[in-house]
Amino acid sequence: MSTVRIGPLLPPWSYGFIVAFALWIVTISATGPSRAGGTLVATVAFAAFSVLVGTGQMLVIASGPGNIDLSIPSVMTLAAYLAMSAMHESDGLVFLGLAVALGVGVVAGALNYAAIALLRLPPIIATLAWSFVFQSFAIDFGGEATLKPPPVLAASTTFRAAGIPILPGAVVVLTLIVMVVLRRTVFGRSLLAAGQSERAAYLAGVEVGWVRLWAYALCGGLGALAGYLLAGFTGGAALNMGDIYLMESIAVVVLGGTSVAGGDANAIGIWGAALFFNLLGIMLNTFRFQAGVRLFLTGVLIIAIVALVPHARARA
C-alpha cells in the first residue's frame, strides 16, 4: 500500500479516512459507478451511530488508563425501550422520549462511575456488571418484542435536505463541538490532565473525581441518544440492537488515534474509523463473503491499521 511510505507525515487520525476511501473505491469498482453515491450515503448514515457511541467511549478512555465503558450496548437498548414506550408511537411525545432516553443514559453513566469510585471496582468489571443489570431491565421491560418509534422520529432520522441526510450532519457538528470542548474548556483540559496522570492532575488542582463522573455520564448519554435514534432509523427498539456497538465503540476510538493509555483524545479520527468500519461491512457484503471470512478480514485490517499508524508521542 502506498499509504505506508508517507505514513510519518500524516496525523494518526487520517488513516481511517484513507483506508475508508480505498475500500470505497474497491467497492464501487465492483458494483459500478452508478452505485457510488448510494454506497457513500448508506455508509455515512450508519457511521453516524458508530461516531455517537465512539465519542462517548473516547471521553471515558481518555479519562485515564483502564477506564472503559462496556455497558454501552445495554444502555442503548434500555434507553431505546424506555423512550419508545414513553412515546406510545405518538408524534407529540418525541421530545419526552428524547428526554427519557438522555436521562436513562446519564443516570446509567453516573451509576457506572459510582461503582468504580465508591466500591473501587476496576472499570471493566463495574461497567460489565451494570450492563447485565441494564440488560435485565430491558428484558423485563420489552422482552423479545420490537417497540415501534413514532412516525415522525422514524422519518426525521432518515430525512434528507437536498439529498444530504440530516442526521449525520448533526453528528458532524457534535464532533466539532467535542473538539472545542476538549481543547478550550476547563472540563476538556481537566479530562486530558487526569488521563495523563491522576496524581499530577490532583496536585495541579484538577477535580479528578468530578471530571471522570462527567466522562461516564456523557458516555451514557451519548449511548442512549444513539439507541433512541437507532430505534427510529431501523424501525424499532429490539433487544440485540446494541450488540455490535460493544466492540465497535472501542475499535473506532483506538483506530481514530486516541491513546488507550489515556490523556490523548481525538474526536475527528472517530469519523474516519467509523466510515472504514461501515464501508468494510458493505464491501464484504457486496463480495458475498461468508460471516467467518468477514470477521477474519475485519480483525486482520484492524491489526494492520493499528500497527501501521505512527504512535502518539512518547509518554513520561
Place this chain on the structure above:
Amino acid sequence: MDLVPPGDEGAPPPPPGVYLAVRGAAKSYGAVQALRGVDFAVAPGEIVGVVGHNGAGKSTLMNILAGTVQRSRGDFTIAGKAVGEWSPHEAQRHGLRCVFQELSLCGNLTLAENTRVIHRSLRGPGWRRRAGTLIRQQLDMIFPGHGLSVETRAIELPIGARQMAEVARAFTETDAPVRCIILDEPTSALGHKAASQLLAYVKGLPERGIACILITHRLDEILLVCERATVMVDGKVVAERPVARLSRPTLVGLMGAIEAPHLPASAAAQVAGRPPVVDLPGRDSLDLAIHAAPGEIIGFAGLDGHGQRERLRALYAYSRHRHRQGRGPAVAYVAGDRGAEGVFGLWSIAENLTIRSIRTLRRIGLISREAECDLAREWVARLEVKAPSIDTPMLSLSGGNQQKVLFARALASDAEIILLDDPMRGVDVNTKQEVYKLIRREAEAGRCFVWYTTEVEELTNCGRLYVFREGRARTELLGAEIEPARILETSFGGRDG
C-alpha cells in the same frame, strides 16, 4: 569513561595494609555533582563509619565501591590491584558485600533460594537444603533466637525480618571469603534487640579480619562500634577522625559545617501578628499544629521519610477543601517527583504551565488561547526557562527546566499558599539560587510557602521550621535557631537523643 590506572604517574601505590581505596572519586549526573573527588580507604578488619546529611554523597560512594554505579573519575584499588570497570559481580568475587537501604531480596523466593542467588556454587541436587543450612547458621550466628524459617518466602516477612535475612545473607560464604561488608542504614528497620545483636556482631568482625563500612544516621552506633568516622558534606569528605576522640556534638558539628546564606531576620518579624492562612492541628499531643501566616516561609525539616511529605499532603487536601468551601485562600503544590506527580508528558510547556490557572483564563466560557499564551510567555521569561518556544513538548526539556515550569505553574496561579515538596531534587546550583530568590520575593509580596526539603542548607531560607521525627512535628525552630547543626541535632532527637 576515562580511567587512568594508578601507579603510572600521579597516584602513588596504596600503602600496604589497605584492602580497598579510592582516590579522587567523582560522580556527576548531568549537571548535578553527587560526588566531587573523594579519597576513602579501608584497611582489612577495620570498621569505618560514614555519616552526613541526605544528599551528602554517602550512597553514591558506596554504590561506586559496590559496582552498581560507575564512577566518572578517580582511581580505585582493591587488594592492591587497580580496578577499571567494576561490577557487582566483580565486587562479590573480591569479597566485598553490600546491604543497601533498598532491600534486594526477591519477594517470591524463600530465604534459602535468595541465598542461592548470590552463590553460584550452590548447585546440583540438594542445593536448596545446603543453601538453607548456610543462611540458617548465619542467622543463628548474628541474630540468636531469630525464629525465622528459611523456607519462608521473603514477601511474607515483615520488613524487620527481611532486613535480618538480608544482612545475614551478605555474610554467608561459599567459594569467595568475605573481606569487607558495606552496611547502609542496617538498623533503621530493625527492632532494638536485633539492632544490638547486629552491632555486637559487627564489633567482633576485626578479629576475623573482615572490614566493615557502616552508614547510619544513628550516631551512637558509630561511636559504639567504629574505629574511625568519615564525615561527608556536599559530595566531599570534610573530616576523618578516630572515633576515640569524637563525641556526639562534635560529629553533629562536623556534619553541619555548611556555609549558607541567612534570611534577613526582619522578614520573620514583619509577618508576626497577621492572621494565619494555614492552621492544621497535630495528630496527637506530641504532634505540633502547623500554622503559617501570609508572607511566611515555613520549613519542614527532619530526616528523610519522617512524615514531612504526609503532612504536606494533608495540608494540601485540607487547604483545598477549605478553599472549595470558600473558607480559605487557594493553594498550589509543587511536586518534587516530577515524572509521577508533576509533568503532563503529552503536553507542551504552555499547557503544563497553565493547567492550574485555566479557570481564570476563560473568556465567555472558553479558555482564551491568547490569555493562555500571554501567561505562559510571561512566566517562562521570568523563570528563564530554556526552551525554543512555549509550544515545545514538556518532555524535551531538561529536568531543571521542567522543574522551573512546575514552579511557574504554582506561581502563575492565584494560590496564596504554595506547598513545596522537596522540589529541588536533581536541580543544579544556579537554578536553585534563582528559585530561592524568587520564593523570597513572592513571600515578601504576601504569599505563604510551606517547604519540605531533605537538603539541610535549603532550610536556612525559611523563617520558621517544624522538625519532624517519627511521623510527628516535634520541634519548632525560629529565626536564629535555624542553623544546620541545630536542625540535625533536633532531627536526631535532641542533645542526648
